[in-house]
Amino acid sequence: MDPKYKVNRLQTTNEIRPLVDKHWADLRTAKERGELVAWASGPSFIFAYAMGMKCHFMAGYAAYCGGIGAGEEVLKVAEMAGDLPETCSYHRLHMGMGEAVARGIPINPQAILPMPDLMVAGRLCPEMSHYAEGLHRRFGVRVLPIDLPAVVDMEDMPRIREFVYRQFKEVVIPTFEEVCGKPFDYDRMSEILSVLKKVATLRNQCWEFFKDKPSRWTLWDYGVSIAPVFYLMGNPAGVTYYEKLLKELQERREKGIPAIAPDGEKYRLYWDGWLPWAFLGKFMRKFIPHGAVVLCGRYPWEFFPHPELIDPEHPVETWADLYYGMESHLVYTFSPKGTVDLIGKLIDDYSLDGLIMFSSKTCRVMNLAQPEVIDVLDKKYGIPGVIVEGDMIDSAMISDAQIETRLQALYEMIDSRRR
Amino acid sequence: MSKIAEVTSDPYAYVAGLKERKNKKIIGCFPMHVPEEIVHAADLIPVVIWRGNEPVTWGHAHVPPYDCGITRSFVDDAVRGKLSFMDGFVFHIRQCLQAGEFPFIMERHFKPAYQKVLYLPAIYPGDAVRDFALKELESFKTSLEDFTGEKISDDSLKKSIEIYNKNRSLMERVYEIRRAKPGILKAKEVMQIVWSSMLMPKEDHNELLTELVKGMEEKSVKAQKERIKVIPVGCLCQTLQFDILDLIEDLGMIVPDDDLYIGSRYFANPVNLNGNPLNALADRYLTKTPLCPTKGVWDIHWGDEAIKKMRDNDAKGIISVRVKYCPPHTCYYPDFRSKMAEKGVPEVMIEMEHEIISLEGVKTRLQSFAETIGGV
Ligand code: SF4
Ligand code: SF4
Numbered sequence: 001m002d003p004k005y006k007v008n009r010l011q012t013t014n015e016i017r018p019l020v021d022k023h024w025a026d027l028r029t030a031k032e033r034g035e036l037v038a039w040a041s042g043p044s045f046i047f048a049y050a051m052g053m054k055c056h057f058m059a060g061y062a063a064y065c066g067g068i069g070a071g072e073e074v075l076k077v078a079e080m081a082g083d084l085p086e087t088c089s090y091h092r093l094h095m096g097m098g099e100a101v102a103r104g105i106p107i108n109p110q111a112i113l114p115m116p117d118l119m120v121a122g123r124l125c126p127e128m129s130h131y132a133e134g135l136h137r138r139f140g141v142r143v144l145p146i147d148l149p150a151v152v153d154m155e156d157m158p159r160i161r162e163f164v165y166r167q168f169k170e171v172v173i174p175t176f177e178e179v180c181g182k183p184f185d186y187d188r189m190s191e192i193l194s195v196l197k198k199v200a201t202l203r204n205q206c207w208e209f210f211k212d213k214p215s216r217w218t219l220w221d222y223g224v225s226i227a228p229v230f231y232l233m234g235n236p237a238g239v240t241y242y243e244k245l246l247k248e249l250q251e252r253r254e255k256g257i258p259a260i261a262p263d264g265e266k267y268r269l270y271w272d273g274w275l276p277w278a279f280l281g282k283f284m285r286k287f288i289p290h291g292a293v294v295l296c297g298r299y300p301w302e303f304f305p306h307p308e309l310i311d312p313e314h315p316v317e318t319w320a321d322l323y324y325g326m327e328s329h330l331v332y333t334f335s336p337k338g339t340v341d342l343i344g345k346l347i348d349d350y351s352l353d354g355l356i357m358f359s360s361k362t363c364r365v366m367n368l369a370q371p372e373v374i375d376v377l378d379k380k381y382g383i384p385g386v387i388v389e390g391d392m393i394d395s396a397m398i399s400d401a402q403i404e405t406r407l408q409a410l411y412e413m414i415d416s417r418r419r
Numbered sequence: 420m421s422k423i424a425e426v427t428s429d430p431y432a433y434v435a436g437l438k439e440r441k442n443k444k445i446i447g448c449f450p451m452h453v454p455e456e457i458v459h460a461a462d463l464i465p466v467v468i469w470r471g472n473e474p475v476t477w478g479h480a481h482v483p484p485y486d487c488g489i490t491r492s493f494v495d496d497a498v499r500g501k502l503s504f505m506d507g508f509v510f511h512i513r514q515c516l517q518a519g520e521f522p523f524i525m526e527r528h529f530k531p532a533y534q535k536v537l538y539l540p541a542i543y544p545g546d547a548v549r550d551f552a553l554k555e556l557e558s559f560k561t562s563l564e565d566f567t568g569e570k571i572s573d574d575s576l577k578k579s580i581e582i583y584n585k586n587r588s589l590m591e592r593v594y595e596i597r598r599a600k601p602g603i604l605k606a607k608e609v610m611q612i613v614w615s616s617m618l619m620p621k622e623d624h625n626e627l628l629t630e631l632v633k634g635m636e637e638k639s640v641k642a643q644k645e646r647i648k649v650i651p652v653g654c655l656c657q658t659l660q661f662d663i664l665d666l667i668e669d670l671g672m673i674v675p676d677d678d679l680y681i682g683s684r685y686f687a688n689p690v691n692l693n694g695n696p697l698n699a700l701a702d703r704y705l706t707k708t709p710l711c712p713t714k715g716v717w718d719i720h721w722g723d724e725a726i727k728k729m730r731d732n733d734a735k736g737i738i739s740v741r742v743k744y745c746p747p748h749t750c751y752y753p754d755f756r757s758k759m760a761e762k763g764v765p766e767v768m769i770e771m772e773h774e775i776i777s778l779e780g781v782k783t784r785l786q787s788f789a790e791t792i793g794g795v
Contacts, residue, residue, distance in 0.1 A: 082753035086485070086744055095753075123541055123715065126515055130750035133717040137754045145715060147548065149513055149538040152522055159554055160538060166547035336523035361485045364746065368490065368520035371481050372527055389483070 005291045006261045007284065008252075010217060012245040013224050019237055020227050024064055024110065030054040031114045036180060039113075039141075041132065042122020042148050043323060047172050049234055050189035050315075051180045056113055058128065059274070060231040062090040062393060065097075066277030067224075070111035071393040077105050088362045089393040091131040098139050115139055118179045120172065124148045124331070125365050144175045150334035154326070161324035168316050189315035192234030199228050200307035202242035209249040210295045210350050214264020216252040219294040220284055221259075223275045226300060259293055266291030267414055268351055270343060270385075272298050272373070273358035273366050278393045286403060290411055294356065296346050298333055298366070305330075336369035340376050347381050353414045355385030356407070361397045384413035420608060422627055423615040430618050431496075434466055435504035441620065444506040444532075449493070449518055450617075450656040451680050451711065452539055453509045454556060454700045456690070459621065460571045460579040461563040466505075467617035470657040471496050474774050481524060487744040488773025489657040490517040498528045507533025507566070509559070513540070514656075514713045515747050533566045535559055541715025542705055552701045560697065576696040582621045587686040589628035590616065593635065594683060598675050598732065600640040606651075606664040606674040613681050614658055646673040647792055648734035652725045652755075654679050655713070655748050659740055660771060662778055667738065670782075670789040675732040678725055679740070684709045712747040721751060722758025729764065736765035736792040738785070743772045765792045 030037050038048035041058035048055035065071050075089065078096030085092075100107045101115060119141050121132030135141040146167045149160050173184045203225075209216035225245060228238025251257075258264030269287075271294040276283055287293060309328050311318045323330045332338035346352060355377065357370040374385035386406040391397035426433045438445050446458045447468045458465035470489040475482070478495025496502050508531050512519040522536050537555055540548045560571055593612060597604055604612075612631070616624045649672045651659065658681050667674060677683050688706050691699045707716045710724050725737055737759065741748050752768065759766035767788035769781050 082756060084749050084752065086749050087746065091750060123543075126513065126541075126713065126715075127746055127750065129541055129715045130712070130747065133715070134750060134754060136717050137720065138757075143717070145541065145543045147513075147540045147543055147551075147715070149540075150519065151538075152512060152519070152536045156536070156538065156558075159551070159558070163540070163547055163551040163554075166550075167543075167545060170547055171543075171545040334519075336520055359483055361483075364486060364516040364744075365519075367483050368481075368486060368494075368517060369523050372524055376527070387483075 004262060005288050007288055008257055008259060008261050010221055010245070010248055012241065012248045013221055015241060015244065016224055016227065019232060019235075019241065020064060020067075021110075023227070023232055023235075024113075027054045027056055027113060028110075036117045037114050039116040039119040039135075040122065041120075041128040042124040042146075043319075044120045044122035044146065044148075044172070045231060046189065046192060046233060046319060047120060047168075047176055048118075049192055050185050051176050051182070052185070052188070053117075053180065055231075056116070057231040058090055058094065058131070060227065061113070062093050063226075063275070063277040065093055065111050066279075066393045068108065068110055069278070070108040071278045072395060073107050074100065074111055075394055077107060085394070085396065086362060088127050088360075089391050089397075090363070091127055091134070093393060094131055095134055095138070098135060102139060116141060118175070119143045121145045122148045124150060124334070127363070127365075142179075144172065146172060148323070148331070151324070151331050152335040152337065154332060157324055157326055157332070161320055164324050165317070165320040168320060173316070186315055190312040193310050193312040193315055193318060195234050195236055195239065196229065196305060197307045197310040197312065199238040199242055200305050200310070202239065202246055203229055204307060206242065206246050206249055207296075209253065212253060213351065214258035214260070215268065215293055215295055216249045216257070216259055218259050219271055219275075219297055219300065220280050222300055223280065229305070260288060260291065265293040267293070267411060268353045269294045269410075270296060270346060270350075270352050270355045271358060272339075272343075272355065272370065273360060274299055274363065274392045276358065276390060276392050278395070279390070279398060282398075283403075286407055290407070292407070292411065295350050295352065298339055298342060301342065301346065334365065336373055339366070339369070339373055343373065343377055344380065347377065347383055352383060354383060354410050356410065357385055357387045359387050359389050360391050361389055362391055362394065382417065384410060384417065386410045386413075420611075420631065423608075423611050423631075426615045426618055427611045430469055431471075431501055431504075434618060437464065437620070438504050445504055446507045446509060446533065447502065447505045449508065449510045449521065450489075451684075451713065452511050452514060452704060453537065454559070454704065456576065456579045456583050456696075456700060457556065457560050457563060457571065458509070459582070460576040461567050462569070463506075463563070463567065464620055468493055468508075469614070469617070470773065471501070481528075485744050486517050487657075487742050488771070489742075492773055493521070494524055497525060502529070505531065507531045507535070509535045509537060511537040511539050513538050515745070533562075535562045539704060542707055543715060549701065549705060552704055553697060556697045556700055573696055577692060580690045580692060580696055580699065582625065584689040584692070585625050586616055586621045586628070587689050589625060589632060590686040592632050593628065594676060596632065596635045600635070600638070601646065601648075601673055601675060602643055603635055603638060603640050606668060607661040609674070609677075610658060610661070610664060610679075610681055613685050617681070617685065646671055647736070647789070648673055648675045648732055649736045649738050649792070650674070650676055650678060650725065650729045650732060650734050651682075651738045651740055652678040653748050654681070654740040654742055654771065655711070655745055656680050657742060660775055662775070663740070663769065663771070663781060666778065666782055666785055670785055672789055675734060676728060678709060678728055680711075684711065712751040720754075720758060722755045722762070725755070726758070726762055726764055736767070736788065738788070739766060739768040741768055741770050743770050
């Protein structure tokens with residue numbers, strides 16, 4: 001291990017926290033202002049935004065909770081209420097928060113949200129259905145469920161796209177109209193998409209700086225910058241944020257400043273699975289002393305929209321096409337086959353040396369095929385990979401020793417192949 | 420019963436032999452919602468995939484230990500070549516997360532001659548759901564036609580449905596007789612009967628059942644000391660360890676009915692034979708009861724359903740059997756238990772792992788449950 005490495009922190013990323021805090025604070029206080037509140041899972045919150053509702057987003061809330069260090073206490077409340085630790089931690093977080101509200105159990109006030117007037121449950125993963133059902137059964141939350149299948153074979157895409165689009169038109173939009181008492185605001189949806197297109201275009205330009213050798217920033221920096229392309233969608237502050245970020249990265253390139261001092265990374269790595277929101281610092285401390293940086297990943301890469309596919313003139317069609325169009329692979333990369341295609345491209349584009357497959361013990365969405373994916377890619381690209389077990393939020397599922405051992409093994413495999 | 424016990428004691432040998440005897444291809448259908456009738460109508464033999472009895476070995480290299488037992492066991496069987504007699508697989512991948520990753524593993528390690536992914540929808544509001552379910556079934560039918568090179572006519576599909584419906588009604592009859600003559604079959608035997616239906620060609624199983632039902636109707640059962648009736652609930656998609664069923668009975672309880680997939684759920688809801696058969700199969704899939712937590716149904720409560728079943732059978736309690744690492748059941752369970760508490764229904768949950776280490780813990784829980792409801 002070489003002790004010389006240190007992170008060069010980006011200045012711009014300091015500006016994300018106020019934006020994110022404001023989003024959640026606005027949501028917390030929405031009812032006081034007489035606003036309607038929605039909750040969402042899967043990529044479905046845009047419909048609530050279009051109707052002017054404040055909207056929570058399942059994974060965004062989990063990341064926020066993890067980020068503010070409230071995850072553990074909220075999970076404890078869920079456990080007290082009978083939720084079993086095998087249940088995905090995002091699900092448990094919501095149950096815990098709902099229970100805290102219902103029973104008046106004190107938790108970090110920033111982790112508390114108003115219960116929604118409507119929950120739009122996009123069943124991208126079956127667990128998203130289970131958690132919406134649970135919220136309905138326990139707290140009487142009104143749920144608008146839609147099925148959003150992850151697609152295994154591209155040939156299945158057209159009929160699934162049609163199914164999803166019909167649900168948007170025939171179920172989602174009429175329900176929002178009923179709940180909000182007004183016609184659906186297609187114009188607002190178009191505006192949101194216009195802003196998103198700008199943000200995602202800038203974001204893509206920023207991604208180019210991961211290709212630099214040494215890289216100018218890390219996946220963790222992008223992880224904390226993800227909200228503007230996701231649940232801060234439509235907020236022009238996102239454009240300002242990414243303009244600044246792009247400028248800072250350009251400056252870094254001009255001045256030759258790498259993501260880690262003094263000379264940049266020794267290992268360029270891929271990260272599979274969700275980001276470990278509550279443990280970003282912990283993992284960083286395990287990478288940096290070895291000169292390792294993670295640069296890209298399946299979830300943060302492909303799950304967020306391709307700007308070139310956004311057509312604000314046709315908002316609902318665009319939303320269906322972003323996830324289910326033949327040009328877009330967003331839901332396809334949830335399947336192992338799609339994953340292999342995507343990671344193969346990332347290996348080439350970002351000159352990767354190794355793969356870290358993060359396997360969440362409570363979210364089984366990507367786990368089962370990870371050994372296969374490593375095997376296929378190793379054979380094809382000669383890139384080694386390791387599985388690191390853990391969880392995005394629940395520290396009971398994290399073993400420091402195991403993580404250390406696996407990462408060490410990865411570094412050694414990369415070294416031995418370089419010799 | 421001896422034939423049934425033989426089939427279920429070594430399903431691998433039985434199904435492999437079946438393929439030879441019938442000279443037909445075997446299609447493994449991953450439980451729980453694949454409409455086997457369509458496979459049957461394609462003149463193939465549909466067999467419901469099962470959880471093996473052996474500890475997982477090679478499978479460890481492919482499946483994490485925090486995936487459910489049938490997932491680990493199935494992948495283990497497949498990579499060890501134990502399923503080489505199967506010609507194809509059908510996976511309804513939207514049932515649970517585990518099922519979603521099989522196709523890739525099978526393609527790499529098994530290379531089946533036929534493989535089909537089904538995306539059956541959750542039972543959500545809107546016409547799109549029904550239309551999509553129907554399209555899924557149409558695409559399933561077409562894929563089988565492509566595989567065999569033969570069209571599946573409506574008539575042959577109807578014929579298959581008839582055979583399946585007959586099987587359903589015969590199994591229903593077995594359950595009725597068991598209710599009327601408690602103790603006529605052990606709980607384990609009833610599970611074997613249902614399981615054998617998943618393994619055997621339905622025509623053969625119908626013959627066996629016809630004989631069995633006749634025997635059961637004729638047989639009189641000696642009046643025994645009244646035992647406390649309990650209803651097992653849960654254990655999605657895989658066989659419950661027989662030892663656990665025996666334990667329940669050894670502790671003085673008796674099972675008059677169940678809410679298990681390898682049980683009453685498998686044969687519930689005959690398919691309506693009037694009209695288009697694919698429509699009828701879609702309707703069966705879209706039926707909300709018996710409630711399956713993989714189908715996204717929440718306007719009725721599983722707890723209420725179970726309590727109704729318990730009361731209809733004059734039973735005194737519910738035994739939840741939860742397979743470890745099965746999210747659909749695990750996520751529902753806290754609300755199921757709350758419902759039991761709210762309605763004052765005695766309920767106990769036992770966890771089932773694939774590799775059973777010791778039955779002692781299960782025994783202690785069941786023993787105190789039996790005492791609570793007055794079974795001992
Ligand atoms: S299981 Fe995973 S993908 Fe599904 S809701 Fe939970 S965290 Fe999200
Ligand atoms: S036991 Fe549960 S998680 Fe496992 S395959 Fe069956 S339904 Fe899915």
